[in-house]
Amino acid sequence: MIAFDWQRMLLDDFPLAFLGEVAFRALFAFLIVFLFLKVSGRRGVRQLSLFELVMILTLGSAAGDVSFYEDVPLLPIAMVFITLLVLYRLTVLGTRHSKHFSNWLEGKPVTIIKEGKYELKSLDHLNISADEFFMELRQLGVEHLGQVRLGILETDGDVSLYFHSSEEVKPGLSVLPPEHRPVYKRMPASVVHACVRCAHTQHIESQQTALCPRCGNDIWSPALSHKRVR
Template sequence: MTPFDWQRILLDDFPLLFIAEVSMRALFAFAAVFAFLKISGRRGIRQLSVFELVIILTLGSAAGDVSFYEDVPLLPIIAVFVTLLGLYRFTVLLMTRSPRFGSWLEGKPVTIIRDGLYELHSLNRHDISADEFFMELRQQGVEHLGQVRLGILETDGDVSLFFHTPDQVRPGLSVLPPEHRPEFRQAPASDLYACSHCGFPQVLESQQEMNCPRCGHRCWCKALTHPRLH
């Protein structure tokens, strides 16, 4: 083998016209995945459940093979498409007939925030990344947890938020990035702080160290009280 053999790297032994065939195969693969999304009634990946995402990934894997490998014919990919579509339709039918089966397959919405505090059992059970969740909250205009009356993690990964009115906003844990949300084990000054793990607000005196009475963690951030700006 000759290193940096550009003929081998770029095209190997295939004729130049094979590039046109690859383009045609790629268009076919795109059309198959696009057709599945249209037929299934979904408008985008954000709406896909875990089950639907597995279906799309399986179809995408088959479509990827047919795009690049000259020895993979097109008709078997059509068979894969029909099989997956049939499986999808059959599973949706089962889910409409049996809510218990639907809950087992796709999961249930999970309450993450209630009255400005994290739901501890939800955090521990679902192993939710705080950084990603904080980013989701910031993108919906949330500055601290006290602004949120109810936060629900939907089965498709979206977060539904219901807010306190301005006069009902509570002191809450900041969801800003770490450089705007310093954490302390020892309070630098007498002030109102929020537990960095569960959001519980607590007045701490200067130089005081304290475990959170709600979750037992020892790190605190200064609690924010600003109302949400629409």
């Protein structure tokens, strides 16, 4: 084998006209995935359930093969599309008639914030980092958890928030980036602090340490109490 053999690297033994077949195969693969999304009635990836995402990945893998490999015929890929579509329709029918099946397949909305504090049982089962979660809260206009009355993680991964009125906002855990959210074990000032694990708030005296009565954590951050700017 010759290194940097441009003929092998660019086209190998295929004729130049094979590039036209690749273009046709890519168009076929695109139409198959596009038609599936149109038939399923979904407008975007954020609306896909876990089951639908797996189906799209399966179809995408098959469509990718037919795009690039000359020995993969088109009709079997069309059969993959038909099979997945029938499976999708049967699954939708099953979720409409069985709540247990629907919950098992798509999951249920999960309460993650209640009255400015984390729901610990919910967080322990979620595979999400604090920084990632804080970023999503900031994008929804949250500065600290004391502004939030209720936070629900929907089955599609979106977070739905219900806010306190300005008069009801409480001191809460900051969701700002680390450079704006200092943490301490020994408090530098006598102010209300928020537990960085569960968002419980309490007043702690200067130079004192404390264990959170809610989760046992000993790391705190000064609580914020700013009103929400709409």
